[in-house]
């Protein structure tokens with residue numbers, strides 16, 4: 001069961017990674033910022049599926065009580081409405097996380113304001129730890 005979930009997860013991850021690779025690199029953003037952005041793009045599946053592997057509950061938004069997904073943060077959550085408006089973040093993750101150079105810069109600014117960035121990196125470490133020990 002665990003392996004099955006991981007395989008599904010991994011395939012999805014590779015698909016997104018390949019897509020991300022094909023996109024032209026934006027010369028106006030640093031490599032580390034690009035990593036953050038790609039992590040958010042990939043985090044869409046990690047965040048929504050990882051709890052299955054941990055056999056825990058899906059992560060909940062402290063403000064809304066609904067399941068946290070990248071989509072929730074970028075499109076739905078009221079808690080980030082002001083930031084999204086200030087930074088002109090599109091209400092469609094297809095646009096805000098897409099390969100448009102102008103959107104990329106705004107999206108990075110938004111990501112930097114998110115406390116969830118820390119949450120993402122913790123999750124990534126968590127996953128690595130589990131893989132090594134399985």
Ligand SMILES: [Zn+2]
Pocket residue numbers: 061062063064065066072076077078079
């Ligand atoms: Zn919310």
